[in-house]
Amino acid sequence: MIGPHPFQAVGEKYIDTVVKAAGALPFLIPVLEPALDLDEVLQRVDGLLFIGSPSNVEPHRYNGRASDAGTLHDPHRDQTTLALIPHAVERGVPVLGICRGFQEMNVAFGGTLHQKVQELPGHLDHREDKTQPLDVQYAPAHELLLESASVLRSMTSDGRPKVNSLHSQGVDRLGAGLSVDARAPDGIVEAFHVDGAPHFAMAVQWHPEWQVMSNSFSRALFAAFGAAARSHLQSR
Secondary structure, X not given: OEOOEOOOOOOHHHHHHHHHOOOOOOOOOOOOOOOOOHHHHHHHOOXXXXXXXXXXXXXXXXXXXXXXXXXXXXXXXXXXXXXXXXXXXXXXXXXXXXXXXXXXXXXXXXXXXXXOHHHOOOOOOOOOOOOOOHHHHOOOOEEOEEOOOOHHHHHXXXXXXXXXXXOOOEEOOOOOOEEEEEEOOOOOEEXXXXXXXXXXXXXXXXXXXXXXXXXXXXXXXXXXHHHHHHHHHHHO
């Protein structure tokens, strides 16, 4: 809600990143009730970016306990994205999930989520300090431990790149057909891909869209997504 009215909005940082780092043209897919026809959506796009949000996936979508009071949710988005993600992967439409999109992808493939990673014994507090300026909130927070076979290794010359961390939720059980690409030092999953996907199908827990053009690792990630979208366009 912005004032008394409901809005559907996309953060400018995601729009800029799609244009500048992925070399693509961004369009918002509205989440409506009833949801849009998924086949019609997939006939018209070359790739799908599932972005971060202040809202969390509703826990009943993965048989989780009820959220604490005050937790933001977006049931219309859940209804659209959780059906759209596996359908898109099956159709060969390139997919990239970020933060909430990462969590959506896991739930869409039958996975579950921790609602408060910071309360798990032995785990880091992955939340940002919202009292700090944005440059501090989005600053590198921890190393990324890359799996040996991950395609992310080809995107960086740093064996342990540092990434930002602005989340409370995290993967509990990984969804069916998903493989881990990277973890945080405490073991929490930070990136995964869909096994056997016809095209690019990956999700990351951090925010690579932040100041993307000054980060070679982030640029490489979005360049791979953009290249996959163009390949899908040509194949159609």
